[in-house]
Amino acid sequence: MRKILQILICLPVLLMGPQVLSQIASGLPSDYYKAGLVHRDAGDWMAAVKSWVSAGQILQRQQKTDARIGISFIELITEKKTVKYYELACEMYLWGFSPGGVQKYNKDIENEVERIVPLLNKDMRKKWHSLLKKNDPQLLMEIKSFWINKDPTPTTATNERLLEHWQRIAHARKNFRNGKNTAYGTDDRGLIYVKYGEPERIARGSLGTKRADFKVWTDFLLDGKETIASDATRRARPGQRAAEQSFLIGEIARFNNYPEYEIWFYHSFDTDEPISYIFGNLEGIGRYGLRDGVEDFIPGRAFLRTSSYRTGVSPGAVLQSVYYSELMHLRPDFEDRYNELEQIWNSLGSGKSSLVINNLFRMKRQGFKTADKFNPATASVPSEKSNVDQTIPKVRMLVSPFRFLNKQGLPNIALVALSYPQIRMDTIVSSQGRFPDYSVTHTAITYDGNHNEIRRQSEALHSGDDNVYTFILPHKDIQNDFMIITEVFHFPTPSSADTGRFDISPEVIALGRANIPGLLPLSASKEFLELSDLLIGVKNPGETESQRLPFPLVPSSRILATDLLKIYFEIYHLYFDEAGAVHYTIDFEMAQLQGKKKKKEESISLSFNFDAYQTTSNEEFEIDISKLTSGSYELLVHVTDEISGQKKFRAGNFEIVE
Structure with a gap:
């Protein structure tokens, strides 16, 4: 944890009471x-709250952690909406997932994993469960890294996405209490709420409550029977229709449990139609939860042959038509299904037997259930959706990591950050009607193998600059990860009442941000090329200052065909011959990519031989790409030391655009 945990609160020890003091004196976390x-x-x-804050301070001084404290603290703070502790809650949560606690607090870690895995994709869920099963300490780093990478404002102590997650859990526990079958102690609505937040629209109601709806479909049944009956038979029973219809409605009602439904609609996904989730009791009376579709509200026995013995057509077919007719205004596919069922009803008087008709309804039901279970629209939505990361426009960024050896021969890494702010100037037009100045700040954060922050460096650029900066950092450990954050700031124009103020935020x-995972540092040994x-x-x-771009090119992943392709790299530890000279060869291979394959007809091969008198060489090349077609390319550079025979290569990718 950063210093905020150390200085925010000093808890008077006396508040804890003698029993707690004796426990703390025992030194057991x-x-x-x-x-x-x-x-x-x-x-x-x-x-x-005060007890856990004090405990966190004590444990930090002892270089110990307790994930349970961090989890319970943020859980309590968000439940009580104690805003002043939000920053500390984020700090304590991440602190709790430092190494050492996965075996000691296995059950608590397991519970926390189950609260997070709904937000993960399938591969990540499998990985986390595997780590949990093996009690692998890497799991703690996975949890910590997950939330750090989700933080929409990583330069601040507050992790808004983490807070949003726990705020959603608190809301779900309070409002979705028709069961406790999720990791959050809620019904299935709580699961969807934690994943996606408040739906844009909710539809609620009960199905099959109107007797008039059933009269419509029993009219179909009776009309179908009369169509195939003789005139004499119809004349012999003119007064029986009402009684027979009442009987049919009663038979169907035996399977109608008046199921209550709740449908959530999300319009913010990138899909043709809103994504919806249906909740209710299975078959109208079973366990409450997330349902695949409307068919789950109809008892399966309503489609059995024995159920249709006295009605001619299965009661389930009537329930299908009634339910879809009541819901078809909510979703286009509900209306489509209603129309498909109506086509079967229209065939009742065509001379087809009731067995054939019932089989058609059963086949249609099976098709609907399969479509609901394997709905491609629902399967394509992301595992989670946050509202906090949609409030600030994104900055397009390009970060080029460049491992090199400094003048002392020690491994360094240069992170060249180039940002392209797409600023919505319409939201910040000044009172004078002109666009105000803005500033860009690039921040580089270095994390150790436990995903603890060990270094932070920020540089501010002003409007008019080219929004590029190069961070030169020591690079000693492959476990070092890096994060580059770009923030675009606007200082509000002060009003006349604010004249002379310097505290306007x-x-x-x-x-924008970019993550650079751990890379193997270069070797400092002079024995190896x-x-x-x-x-x-x-x-x-x-025009760019050398401090911000100390290389003879501007990095880019997309190159115009009319530009010269620039390449820069450095060679170290070349061997001298007896005359004190070095001899080396550089081979270039550049080929267009088509999937994972290379197109030979769109490729360039070049080779150069060099003689020099230094063991280090900085190489800069320009290649004419004007005759190459647009597309993605791979560049391979091979360097051979002709004295030692050692070889080394590097690869890079770029795209040629018209």
């Missing part, structure tokens, strides 16, 4: 957690 539970369960939640109007990474881009216009 589990006692700290239980001390807070005693307060919480007694209804004194504020005492629990800047507003973040755009945000070494090669930096490739920088691929276009010519530096010469």
Whole structure:
């Protein structure tokens, strides 16, 4: 944790009471957690908060962690909506997932995993469950990394996405209580709410409550029977129709449980139609939960042959038509299904036997159930959706990692950050009717193998600059991960009443970030040939300060066909011959990619031989790409030391655009 945990609160020890003091004196982390539970369960939640804050401070000084404290603290703070503790809650949660607790607190870690896995894709869920089964400490890093990477404002102490997650859990526990079958102690509505938040629209109601609806379909049944009956038979029973219809409605009603439904609609997904989720009791009387579709509200026995013995057509077919007729205004596919069922009803008087008619209804039902279970629209939506990351426009970024050896021969990494702010100026037009100035800040954060922040560096650029900066950082450990954040700030124009004020806070109007996973540092051993990474881009216009771009090109992943392709890399540890010279060869291979294959007809091969008198060489090349077709390309650079015979290669990718 950063210093905020150390200085935010100093809890008077006397507040804990003699029993808790004796527990703390024992030095057992589990006692700290239980001390807070005693307060919480007694209804004194504020005492629990203070107890856990103090425990976090003590454990941090002892270089220990307790995931249970971090989880329970953020759970309590978000439930009580105690905003002043939000930053600390985020800090304590992440602190709790430092190494060392996966075996000691296995059950608590398992519960937390189950609360997060609904937000993961299939591969990540499988990976996390595998790590949990093996009690692998890497699981703690996975949890911590997940939330760090979800943080929409990583330069601040508050992780809005983490808070949103727990706020959703608190809301779900309070409002969705028709069961406790989810990891959140809620019914299935809680699961969907935690994943996607508040739906844009909700439809609720009960099905099959209107007797008039059943009269319509029993008229079909009676009309169908009369069509195939003789005139004499019809004249012999003119007064029996009403009684027979009442009987039919009663037979169908035996299977109608008046199921209550609740349908949630999400319009913000990138789909042709809104994504919807249907909730209700199975067959109208069973367990409440997420249903595949309307068919789940109809008892399966309503389609059995024995059920249709006295009605001619299965009661389930009538329930289908009634239910879809009541819901078809909500979804286009409900209306389509209603029309398909109506076509079968229209064939009643065509001379087809009731057996054939019932088989048609059963086949249609099976088709509907299969379509509901394997709905491609629902399967294509993401595992989770946040509202907090939609409030700030995104900044397009290109971050080029460049591993190299510095003048002292030590491994470094340069992170060249180039941002393209797509700023919505219409939202920040000044009172004078002109676009105000904005500033861009690039921040580089370095994480250790436990995903703890170990270094942070920020540089501010002003409007008019070219929004590029290069961070030069030590690179000693493959476990070091890096994050680059771009923030675009606007200072609101002060009103006349604000003249002379210097405390007007800047507003973040755009945000972007890029993650660079751990890369193997270059070797500092002079016995081995070494090669930096490739920088691929276009010519530096010469106006960028060398501190912000210390390389002779501007990195780019997309190159215009009319531009020269620029390549820069560095060679280290070349061997001298007896005359004190070095001799090396550089081979270039560039080929267009078609999927994973290379197109030989769109390729370039070049080879150069060099003699020099230094063991290190900085190489800069320009290649004419004007005759190549647009598309994605792979560039391979091979370097051979002719004295030692050692070889090294690097690869890079780029795209040629018209």
